[in-house]
Amino acid sequence: MDVSSLAAALPSLVAPTMNLKPRLAFPLHPFSARGGGAHPRGSVAVGCAHSNVPPPLRRAADEEDQGEDADPRLRLHRLAEEFRAVPEAGRARRLLAYAAALPRLGDADRVAANRVMGCVAQVWLVGRCDGAGRMRFAADSDSELSRGYCACLISALDGAHPDEVLDVDPADLAPLGVAAGTRSRASTWHNVLVGMQKRARAAIAVREGRSPAGSFPSLVIGRDGTVRAQGSYAEAQIHPCIAMMQAILYKRSYYGPTFVVREICKYSTPFRGLRKNGTPTLAIADIAL
């Protein structure tokens, strides 16, 4: 999504009478990828000295035959079996090998909007629906082990149908845990899966003609009309809202500013009140979206 072109297009959609001139501004999260992080190494072929080089992860997207092999749950199951067959000492190495083979995201994608929340390391996830109606995912992290986890998830879910993505149960991930018991790492798996499922849900909603966003995260609309995510958690969720906002604002020229506010407020906590003539009374800064 090209933010600058969106911002340029928006003012024309909103009449000057309404103070709302939304320009979507996404400040880069201060924790931008630098310092202590790994240098991009490019995609390196897996060539380590160990004799048991793991086979490259097959992706659902690459599968010619669309049979059961493409089902993410089965792929995860197979992956779990592969891991179980490896002695525990070797599992971390396998993850690192997968990490080495995972392509890195470009700087444009390593932004706050794509952050997967809840992980100790920084993890970025990009997901969209392709022309054939299948989910395409890419992910990256500044931690190699996290990249390994991401590589596994992507191999299972990239190219799958959105419904199949939603069918995956976090419990399916448990056998893939590199160590016994719950660790904080387990949440990286879980969080990335949740992120993938959110994007799948949004894709299904669009397909069915519904709005993609469930509810907005915490947003602040400034007096000058800028729309800002409030807090890094919100920043990470704002991406699906862009299309949503765009759709609402586009209709403004037909239905008027009140419509815009009402639509926005459908995805927010109820606004404070209505004037006698039915127009909403609210200071723009008061909107808790």
Added chain:
Amino acid sequence: MATAAASLRYFPSSLRKRSPGDASGGLVKLSHRRALSAARVAAPSREAEPVASLGDLTRVEFPILHQEFDGAKLVYFDNGATSQKPNIVMKTLDEYYRSYNSNVHRGIHVLSAKATEAYEGARTKVANFVNAADSREIVFTRNATEAINLVAYSWGLSNLKQGDEIVLTVAEHHSAIVPWQFVSQKTGATLKYVGLTKEEVPDIEQFKGLLSNKTKIVVVHHVSNVLGSMLPIEDIVTWSNRVGAKVLVDACQSVPHMPVDVQKLGADFLVASSHKMCGPTGVGFLHGKLDILSSMEPFLGGGEMIADVFQDKSTYAEPPSRFEAGTPAIGEAIGLGAAIDYLSQIGMQKIHEYEKELATYLYESLISVPNVRIYGPAPCKTDHRAPLCSFNVENVHPTDIAEILDLQHGVAIRSGHHCAQILHRTLGINASARASLHFYNTKEEVDVFVHALKSSIDFLTSEL
């Protein structure tokens, strides 16, 4: 004093045992709390025996340390997050719940009297431990975080207004920052932060410059949980008092590791948590000067903190009860008392000396690993460095290091922002790894850690 004599009686039994095969004895006499003398090793008559360190001697009292994961012995280096508990503390908790658990203060029966005596006795132990002038200056809270919130809500909301300033450092723990952000939002007071020098300690000159007659309270750590550095609290109090500002000291990383004397420090408020000083979780304390506490509004409302309750109003108890609403963590406070007894028998000065050695050894061993960058001042550049090191390895994510250390070597360290995001941002990093030690750790464990670290780094970078 009766308590000192009583505490002598349960001298940790391990310290009396001779180690097997030790011909000459190797008995170590530990200091009496009052005497505070350094331990003397009984001179071995024939062979030159390696002197058992404080870590060697005390760790037998900490059963949790003696476990293995896949053949690797646990090396617990996450004491900055929480400390382990000696047998006596667990026994005390067990005994409390088993034989005299009862609600405190109001009960008439013998169980309640016993519980009250033990609970208030624990308060006195805390007061003596930090040399408070009066045990009424000790308020039991859930932890240091709650204690800071208590000051923020009870003192801060009533005494701060628009235009007032709260001075902190960028190295403060989130628990010392966020409550004051709430206060700032509610009162209009502003927060001012002291930055770091190039030695990576808070800039004292900048601090002096920030003080003005607008400054109403200064909130600072005693020892930093990331940098390992110590602030000159007495000087800070002197300078702050000159402009009429109060001082709150976050002593979470100092009280467990060295003698802390609140009268000497002179701060108005001091907070610490039990779980970092070999006590149970669920209890911590605020030390506040009695005249200030007496002027403060209550924090939480409920039973215990009232004098009389009517339908439309209530009158409140004197401190410390005023700030202890509801049934307290009775057993846990008593457990904290037992922890204090245990620490006092060893002697905080002795613990401090040993940990200084450990701190230097840890730093020097760690810095010898290639590509390691440690944050905070070097031991030679400061008169105090805590036995902890926050560090990063070039090109390797700290979380990966912590994970491999854990998975493959049984070494427990921490990785992340250590509740100091502002500090990490100031240092220009997202996260760091941290190894933090306590008096039951040993130099041998440091060796294991460094070896494991080198091995983990190799493992993580070998794919290149």
